[in-house]
Amino acid sequence: MALTRVMRLLSTAFLASxxxxxxxxxxxxxxxxxxxxxGQHERRVMAINGQWPIPTIHATVxxxxxxxxxxxxxxxxxxxxxxxxxxNGTTHMDGVAQSTQCPVPAGSVFTYSFNxxxxxxxxxxxxxxGQYPDGLRGPLIVxxxxxxxxxxxxxxxxxxxxxxxxxxxxxxxxxFLSVTNPTGAEPVPNSALMNDTQNLQIPVxxxxxxxxxxxxxxxxxxxxxxxEGHTFRIIELDGIYHKPTExxxxxxxxxxxxxxxxxxxxxxxxxxxxxxxxxxxxFDQIPDGLNPNVTxxxxxxxxxxxxxxxxxxxxxxxxxxxxxxxDEEALYEDPAVSYTIDVKMDNLRDGTNYAFFNDVTFVRxxxxxxxxxxxxxxxxxxxxxxxxxxxxxxxxxxxVVEIVLNNHDPGKHPFHLHGxxxxxxxxxxxxxxxxxxxxxxxxxxxxxxxxxxxxxLLVRPNGNFVIRFRSDNPGVWLxxxxxxxxxxxxxxxxxxxxxxQLQQQLNGKIPEDHFDACRAQDMPIEGNAAxxxxxxxxxxxxxxxxxxxxxxxxxxxxxxLTFSILAGLxxxxxxVWYGLGEISNVEQREAEQKIDAFAEKSGxxxxxxxxxxxSIRSGGGHAGSGPLQTR
Numbered sequence: 285m286a287l288t289r290v291m292r293l294l295s296t297a298f299l300a301s302x303x304x305x306x307x308x309x310x311x312x313x314x315x316x317x318x319x320x321x322x323g324q325h326e327r328r329v330m331a332i333n334g335q336w337p338i339p340t341i342h343a344t345v346x347x348x349x350x351x352x353x354x355x356x357x358x359x360x361x362x363x364x365x366x367x368x369x370x371x372n373g374t375t376h377m378d379g380v381a382q383s384t385q386c387p388v389p390a391g392s393v394f395t396y397s398f399n400x401x402x403x404x405x406x407x408x409x410x411x412x413x414g415q416y417p418d419g420l421r422g423p424l425i426v427x428x429x430x431x432x433x434x435x436x437x438x439x440x441x442x443x444x445x446x447x448x449x450x451x452x453x454x455x456x457x458x459x460f461l462s463v464t465n466p467t468g469a470e471p472v473p474n475s476a477l478m479n480d481t482q483n484l485q486i487p488v489x490x491x492x493x494x495x496x497x498x499x500x501x502x503x504x505x506x507x508x509x510x511x512e513g514h515t516f517r518i519i520e521l522d523g524i525y526h527k528p529t530e531x532x533x534x535x536x537x538x539x540x541x542x543x544x545x546x547x548x549x550x551x552x553x554x555x556x557x558x559x560x561x562x563x564x565x566x567f568d569q570i571p572d573g574l575n576p577n578v579t580x581x582x583x584x585x586x587x588x589x590x591x592x593x594x595x596x597x598x599x600x601x602x603x604x605x606x607x608x609x610x611d612e613e614a615l616y617e618d619p620a621v622s623y624t625i626d627v628k629m630d631n632l633r634d635g636t637n638y639a640f641f642n643d644v645t646f647v648r649x650x651x652x653x654x655x656x657x658x659x660x661x662x663x664x665x666x667x668x669x670x671x672x673x674x675x676x677x678x679x680x681x682x683x684v685v686e687i688v689l690n691n692h693d694p695g696k697h698p699f700h701l702h703g704x705x706x707x708x709x710x711x712x713x714x715x716x717x718x719x720x721x722x723x724x725x726x727x728x729x730x731x732x733x734x735x736x737x738x739x740x741l742l743v744r745p746n747g748n749f750v751i752r753f754r755s756d757n758p759g760v761w762l763x764x765x766x767x768x769x770x771x772x773x774x775x776x777x778x779x780x781x782x783x784x785q786l787q788q789q790l791n792g793k794i795p796e797d798h799f800d801a802c803r804a805q806d807m808p809i810e811g812n813a814a815x816x817x818x819x820x821x822x823x824x825x826x827x828x829x830x831x832x833x834x835x836x837x838x839x840x841x842x843x844x845l846t847f848s849i850l851a852g853l854x855x856x857x858x859x860v861w862y863g864l865g866e867i868s869n870v871e872q873r874e875a876e877q878k879i880d881a882f883a884e885k886s887g888x889x890x891x892x893x894x895x896x897x898x899s900i901r902s903g904g905g906h907a908g909s910g911p912l913q914t915r
Contacts, residue, residue: 342427349366349401366424384653385654405498406424414769449471484558485590488582491547497556500537508535511557519544523738526736529607602736647774658810659811672828679780681758685755691752701761710729711743731777798849
């Protein structure tokens with residue numbers, strides 16, 4: 285009887301919850317508008333329904349979200365990814381081009397439909413061809429009827445942080461992934477934005493507490509964030525509630541979200557600066573005149589002056605690894621599988637600088653990986669069918685998975701996992717080197733009993749981290765750096781999670797518009813990574829990365845080659861110039877001075893048909909007659 289009554293009560297609760305659930309339908313047409321968010325340069329941006337900044341998606345836990353998406357960009361395909369949502373049971377709605385779908389071609393309509401099962405602060409953006417920095421990114425807020433902190437705040441606010449480029453992404457990517465950029469120096473943003481503008485005014489009332497959801501939607505720059513004259517309490521990281529912890533300054537990498545409780549002062553005389561400051565450690569070179577800061581204002585009195593932000597001597601953000609989840613989820617048991625992943629940047633045979641996990645740089649397959657899962661039968665558990673350069677890792681269902689990541693790069697990287705949040709067991713210090721398991725055995729490092737959880741985590745320069753998650757969500761999920769330049773250069777791997785269960789889960793459930801998007805672009809929808817449906821283990825013709833450089837060929841050698849080519853072209857141009865007619869000795873001397881100046885900048889001189897031309901001599905690099913030899 286007691287059990288029957290409990291079941292009846294549970295059934296009633298479920299029906300009540302279902303009755304309260306809503307279908308949130310959004311009709312989005314993506315197209316172009318002109319905007320000038322930093323007041324320095326007008327350019328076209330990707331808008332939704334003619335609106336930019338684009339609309340915020342709102343939902344409540346339990347809702348179904350339907351996005352009818354039309355691509356009206358005219359000149360490029362597109363997609364939408366709902367960043368941080370686990371997409372339980374709907375991995376085909378994750379929106380990643382050539383992983384879970386084909387990109388949506390211009391002029392086509394595509395519907396995303398999924399149930400929202402988790403509360404928190406998220407965002408949505410394009411996940412194809414590095415597009416979202418051109419404007420297609422906005423907040424996605426999932427409200428929680430059972431928010432444990434609901435009685436501690438009076439109002440909610442959303443703040444977005446972002447970096448901004450005056451040039452469109454296709455041209456920037458082309459210059460970035462080029463033999464003329466052999467060191468892989470990322471383009472530096474032109475400015476920083478808050479809520480896609482500058483000098484934002486945020487009206488507040490005295491003596492109230494605000495739940496402020498902060499989203500970093502940047503392509504590149506992490507930001508330090510603080511509110512002058514105020515402290516706040518952190519209660520959420522990437523959709524996961526954490527125990528309230530006081531802080532004065534926080535650090536948000538690209539793609540991270542933080543929820544804070546801010547209690548305002550009991551006064552209406554002064555206003556206060558709200559500051560976001562881009563982390564300039566990420567930039568190879570800092571352009572002259574760059575303003576790394578964006579300042580908004582906490583406005584108690586609209587008639588009072590807006591103060592200038594105060595310069596600070598050093599940044600001292602709160603360490604997010606110290607936070608404890610509100611639900612006190614215990615440290616997962618020892619992992620069933622552990623992957624050690626080494627990060628590096630290096631050049632391939634085409635001279636371009638790429639990013640690598642364990643010496644593999646990501647290249648999109650011809651067939652979306654999800655469609656390979658669904659059309660490969662029992663071979664779906666064989667990594668071969670997904671192609672080398674998708675870097676596939678096959679996970680069994682409902683296991684604890686551990687990732688040990690070693691950063692062999694002097695830069696910071698924010699790593700994001702689709703389909704999951706993870707426990708953070710350890711994050712090593714800057715220049716701490718590779719993770720040493722002996723540190724755990726000898727007790728010099730201990731794992732927390734209730735680790736912090738989130739879905740995007742920073743690794744420090746030449747540092748490491750250890751994370752764990754449970755493979756309880758069958759799907760195709762990327763793990764990647766969320767610096768857009770590093771996505772473009774291949775710092776991605778693919779978790780193919782529980783592929784046989786996924787086949788059963790999605791059998792016959794992929795909407796036809798998914799396949800229509802592929803057919804419209806002559807993209808195959810079945811078979812292995814190469815589109816082979818006859819012999820799935822034969823991946824001949826799959827998309828692959830360029831080959832390795834010849835042994836001993838270094839990035840310095842590529843620089844030498846690049847400048848030697850430029851030197852040769854300059855020499856030829858000079859010969860043509862002389863050949864067009866006689867010039868005075870004065871003009872000749874001026875020309876030679878210009879060329880010598882170029883040579884000095886380039887690190888050396890070399891004779892090209894009797895005229896000085898620039899070259900970098902890197903272990904024998906030489907421009908002149910015969911081919912360049914670099915060792």
